[in-house]
Amino acid sequence: MKSLTSILIAGTLSFAALALGADKKPFDASTFTALQASGKPILVDVRADWCPTCKAQAPILSSLLATPAFKDYTVLEVDFDTQPDALRQFKVTQQSTLIVFKGKAEKGRSTGDTRKDSIEALLRKGVS
Numbered sequence: 001m002k003s004l005t006s007i008l009i010a011g012t013l014s015f016a017a018l019a020l021g022a023d024k025k026p027f028d029a030s031t032f033t034a035l036q037a038s039g040k041p042i043l044v045d046v047r048a049d050w051c052p053t054c055k056a057q058a059p060i061l062s063s064l065l066a067t068p069a070f071k072d073y074t075v076l077e078v079d080f081d082t083q084p085d086a087l088r089q090f091k092v093t094q095q096s097t098l099i100v101f102k103g104k105a106e107k108g109r110s111t112g113d114t115r116k117d118s119i120e121a122l123l124r125k126g127v128s
Contacts (some may be wrong), residue, residue: 003087022073025075025077026079027077029086029089031076035076035101037095041101041102041126043101044076044078044090044097044101045077046078046095048079051080053096053098053114060114063116064116066122094112096113098110098111098113100126108126108127
């Protein structure tokens, strides 16, 4: 029984690792600068814990970022309530804002969007 439990736990952990897809980190300016220099796609996700739109975006982003098309993304989460410098840096006035970068170039942004197809189209701008 113990080995079956171990197998189930290992399988669950492996599945969880696959489901995570893109790398997700809290935003800080030095990490953002380093990622820009690498030329890889970056998603800046401006969110708030209390925001229902942000909560609706989360599973959509998770499912999209777990796909091979978006595996190279790094997600930097900006806390709307505690990171005013980042809000100024990105000229953001609302939570639930998604900003896509490819290297140093901003490729697109949206605010308040909870439609999978349009979020997917936004993410594609960073990998094309």
